[in-house]
Amino acid sequence: MVGAATGALAAGPRPVVGVLALQGSFAEHVEALAALGVGTRLVRRPADLEGLGAIILPGGESTAMGRLLSDFALLEPLRAAVAGGLPAWGTCAGAILLARSISNDSRRHLALMDLEVERNAYGAQLESFRAAAPIAGLEGGDFPLVFIRAPAFVGLGPGVEPLASSGGKVVACRQGTMVATAFHPELSGDRRFHRWFLEQVAGLSLPAAGSGDGQAA
Amino acid sequence: MEDRKQINRDLAKMLKGGVIMDVVNVEQARIAEAAGACAVMALERVPADIRREGGVARMSDPKMIKEIKAAVSIPVMAKVRIGHFVEARILEAIGVDYIDESEVLTPADDQFHVDKKAFRVPFVCGARDLGEALRRVGEGATMLRTKGEAGTGDVVEAVRHLRMVNAQTRRLAGLPEDELMSAAKELGAPYDLVLEVAKTGKLPVVNFAAGGVATPADAALMMALGADGVFVGSGIFKSGDPARRAAAIVKAVTFWNDPKVLAEISEDLGEAMSGVSARSLPESELLAKRGW
DSSP states (O other): OHHHHHHHHHTSSOOEEEEEOSSSSHHHHHHHHHHTTOEEEEEOSGGGGTTOSEEEEOSSOHHHHHHHHHHTTOHHHHHHHHHTTOOEEEETHHHHHHEEEETTOSOOSSOOEEEEEETTTTOSGGGOEEEEEOOTTOOSSOEEEEESSOOEEEEEOTTOEEEEEETTEEEEEEETTEEEESSOGGGTSBOHHHHHIIIIISOOOOOOOOTTSSBOO | OHHHHHHHHHHHHHHTTOEEEEESSHHHHHHHHHHTOSEEEEOSSOHHHHHHHOSOOOOOOHHHHHHHHHHOSSOEEEEEETTOHHHHHHHHHTTOSEEEEETTSOOSOSSOOOOGGGOSSOEEEEESSHHHHHHHHHHTOSEEEEOOOTTSOOTHHHHHHHHHHHHHHHHHHTSOGGGHHHHHHHHTOOHHHHHHHHHHSSOSSEEEEOSSOOSHHHHHHHHHTTOSOEEESHHHHTSSOHHHHHHHHHHHHHSTTOHHHHHHHHTTOOOOOOOOOGGGSOGGGOGGGOOO
């Protein structure tokens, strides 16, 4: 990690990336971020949003996270921060939190991204699956896609750019500084998507690509 | 099947930091989901009632499970009797998200558990110690729960079992490799999994705490001891105000390390389930002893 520390010094203060930690697989994102040499902070309260370079909304259950966001008065501050330009990436349930509408659910959460999602679009856990596909902007070949009771992105607004498709469905997209993926890069051992989000979307300077960057599995 | 195993382990990761609640009908399932449960366990009688009423406890009516599946968007789990692989095939056929091969039901086989590797649907199993936990993982379980003593509202056994797993995991992590075969023999655990635990210092799959959690403080205690989340059985719908208690336990699992929040959410919850001291139960009534 000596190299990582030097890189961070050359690029100014080490960026701190938040991971929403109300419920779900936040630890796996923290692990991926740490492998890329960025600082991380678990976000559970409004004060935790201060000074972040970006935020990741992890997989889990969107109903559980939504309820906790409201009960602990985090929903509005988080919405204001992301609307104000805090780069945000939602994986699976996190994408549902970002979406403007949910085709099969009356609940709405942050509702910031011009995206309509369908929850559990593939069905029960028996229908969860793995695949691989190229992702726009990612070098190094197909990216492993892990779908766990995944949502589908059924409607993309005019400002939303598709980044990847699998099985005829858009599975990753971007609108300005917001990114949504229906799959789980944090479970794949491949850190390229995390690096791309931090560098290309959030504009953060990371230490040079190291051993933590490739496929671990 | 290797992909399937990993995908099933991965679903358990999505449940982490959450509460899985026992529900016996659609109305309770809706209350659980609205309170922020990360999954529900559909069953005919909660453990406290099974304990009180006695008789043979079996897999629930598939119709009831399907109704609950239709009513909520969160994962739906259901229980089969230990060793009853046909009940498991039935639950797989109706598409439950996770099967709990559970000591809370009356065992169907007094020697063998279900060969869980033969299924696509994932299984969670109970354990009292590391050997039992790794035997279940060896059979194909992709999630664990420490057993505790279900239906008592007494957290002491849940604490004992989780501490036991933790202590045995720490011990393995400190052993040199040439002592691990004997350690595997003592634990009664598959050698390859013993090697893995010794190397990583943690269980190979997500591990929730179960069996006796009745209050937000109980739930936070289990998180502080290292559980990835908690199962609450009788503790919610046998209490005075289930919706309120369910939401409070969900919050306690997220804010387990924040005593101020715990104090706020513990206020005014109404009556907890009355419960029975686990230590007062005769040996023959201990559910945790079921499983081999």
